[in-house]
Amino acid sequence: MTFLGNAFWNALTLVFGFDPEVYFVVWTSMLVAGSSTLIASLIGVPFGLVLAVTEFRGKSAILVVLNTLMALPTVVVGLFFYGLLSRQGPLGAAGILYTPTGIALGLTVLALPTVVNLVIAAIRHLDPRLFLTVKLLGATVAQQGWMILKEGRYAVLAAIVVAFGRVISEVGIAMMLGGNIRGFTRTMTTAIALETSKGEFALGLALGMVLLGVALLVNLLLFLLQKGRS
Amino acid sequence: MRKFFVAGAMLAVFLTVALAAHAQTHLRMSTTTSTEASGLLAVLLPPFEKANNVKVDVISVGTGKALKLGENGDVDVVFVHARPLEDAFVANGFGVNRRDVMYNDYVVVGPKSDPAGLKDAKTAVDAFKRLAEGKAPFISRADESGTHQKEKELWKAAEIKPSGPWYVEAGVGMGAVLQMAFNKQGYALADRGTFIAFEPKIDLVIVSQGDKALFNPYGIIAVNPKKHLHAQYDLAMKFIEYVTGPEGQGIIAGFKQGGKQLFFPDATK
Numbered sequence: 001m002t003f004l005g006n007a008f009w010n011a012l013t014l015v016f017g018f019d020p021e022v023y024f025v026v027w028t029s030m031l032v033a034g035s036s037t038l039i040a041s042l043i044g045v046p047f048g049l050v051l052a053v054t055e056f057r058g059k060s061a062i063l064v065v066l067n068t069l070m071a072l073p074t075v076v077v078g079l080f081f082y083g084l085l086s087r088q089g090p091l092g093a094a095g096i097l098y099t100p101t102g103i104a105l106g107l108t109v110l111a112l113p114t115v116v117n118l119v120i121a122a123i124r125h126l127d128p129r130l131f132l133t134v135k136l137l138g139a140t141v142a143q144q145g146w147m148i149l150k151e152g153r154y155a156v157l158a159a160i161v162v163a164f165g166r167v168i169s170e171v172g173i174a175m176m177l178g179g180n181i182r183g184f185t186r187t188m189t190t191a192i193a194l195e196t197s198k199g200e201f202a203l204g205l206a207l208g209m210v211l212l213g214v215a216l217l218v219n220l221l222l223f224l225l226q227k228g229r230s
Numbered sequence: 231m232r233k234f235f236v237a238g239a240m241l242a243v244f245l246t247v248a249l250a251a252h253a254q255t256h257l258r259m260s261t262t263t264s265t266e267a268s269g270l271l272a273v274l275l276p277p278f279e280k281a282n283n284v285k286v287d288v289i290s291v292g293t294g295k296a297l298k299l300g301e302n303g304d305v306d307v308v309f310v311h312a313r314p315l316e317d318a319f320v321a322n323g324f325g326v327n328r329r330d331v332m333y334n335d336y337v338v339v340g341p342k343s344d345p346a347g348l349k350d351a352k353t354a355v356d357a358f359k360r361l362a363e364g365k366a367p368f369i370s371r372a373d374e375s376g377t378h379q380k381e382k383e384l385w386k387a388a389e390i391k392p393s394g395p396w397y398v399e400a401g402v403g404m405g406a407v408l409q410m411a412f413n414k415q416g417y418a419l420a421d422r423g424t425f426i427a428f429e430p431k432i433d434l435v436i437v438s439q440g441d442k443a444l445f446n447p448y449g450i451i452a453v454n455p456k457k458h459l460h461a462q463y464d465l466a467m468k469f470i471e472y473v474t475g476p477e478g479q480g481i482i483a484g485f486k487q488g489g490k491q492l493f494f495p496d497a498t499k
Binding site for chain 2: 034038086087088092093095097098179180181182183184185196197198199
């Protein structure tokens with residue numbers, strides 16, 4: 001018990017001692033998770049909206065595929081992009097393997113199905129009379145979409161937060177596409193993996209606490225936003 | 231809703247700028263886990279980075295994978311320890327200018343009680359023969375690292391094909407293997423540098439050492455720019471000159487953990 005207790009105590013000192021290395025790692029994590037969630041949202045929200053309000057042949061097939069992709073193993077995404085971004089691969093010349101951009105790219109693909117699926121669910125939960133109303137008001141298609149999104153904004157926001165939660169806690173892609181380079185691509189999760197393998201439990205635990213803290217903050221923000229609605 | 235949008239757009243601009251801010255020159259080096267985990271690179275790299283205004287990106291994996299990254303052209307320089315593989319790497323045209331950097335040796339570590347009786351073994355091969363009796367688990371790196379290559383060499387010399395419940399193929403780095411050996415109260419082959427760095431954290435002791443077969447030399451190789459046009463050959467050579475020159479060699483000689491020297495410089499001109 002003293003072993004765990006000591007590690008916990010050292011972790012606390014690291015977190016509240018504002019160790020620069022710890023905070024750089026946190027910053028890198030926020031950067032790659034934030035940018036990938038943003039890009040995935042910019043693509044995924046309109047895509048989910050269109051899928052939710054239109055009917056066409058083959059739609060069920062797309063939905064099944066999207067649901068399957070929710071279970072996409074992160075190492076598979078990592079492996080696929082490693083093949084693409086390696087110097088031997090088709091996009092090798094861009095030189096983004098082992099950079100934060102490389103990680104952000106993989107994480108975007110990971111986040112996309114989550115955003116799309118949850119946006120579809122969010123819009124389906126809206127009052128069906130809304131769709132008819134916006135049509136009868138004579139709004140253009142773009143205006144209709146905007147109004148529907150506006151009506152479901154809190155659920156759409158929740159979808160984005162869930163996607164953020166998935167990418168910030170992810171380790172496979174960050175390791176394979178980032179390479180865990182100290183002071184450059186080391187993220188919270190790859191640092192935890194490394195510190196554990198080195199036997200440095202305190203630093204691993206400290207980062208774990210920060211990771212939880214970030215998740216708590218994001219969810220608290222969402223809660224306050226939702227509360228502000230009523 | 232518009233506020234969300236404006237905030238989102240501002241965030242997008244900010245993140246793009248932040249991602250693009252890494253425009254400094256980077257030298258990419260793949261290396262074995264022992265150079266990074268022992269803490270050597272943390273003292274060896276900064277003077278070079280400062281003098282040349284460059285950042286050395288270290289990708290720390292097993293020797294097998296480190297060489298593979300060089301073959302694929304994903305790094306500019308490799309710093310590894312498995313002489314036969316290194317020679318093949320150069321012979322196949324992937325690398326040029328291999329230089330000796332330093333050496334240490336491998337040790338067989340195990341629980342204090344030494345259930346397999348390795349302390350009485352005269353040679354490393356004899357020690358491995360005793361391990362194969364299966365009285366305690368042996369944790370293998372099983373990851374094509376330099377240490378794993380050495381282990382396979384020793385099994386071959388002992389004419390043993392290791393298998394059975396006692397032979398644990400872990401597939402992880404040196405540090406993780408030592409942790410596992412400690413938790414399972416088993417044996418492992420380790421480079422002395424990593425073991426010294428871990429000694430305070432685990433309750434294992436050296437049970438076999440000193441045999442010539444356990445010698446562990448490290449080499450550094452530039453990735454062949456003729457094979458990979460984008461490889462930063464000049465910068466890689468600058469780094470190799472630094473590591474094998476008086477400054478780098480001096481830092482290696484002076485690097486200690488727990489009062490013990492981990493690596494012995496042996497670069498020759």
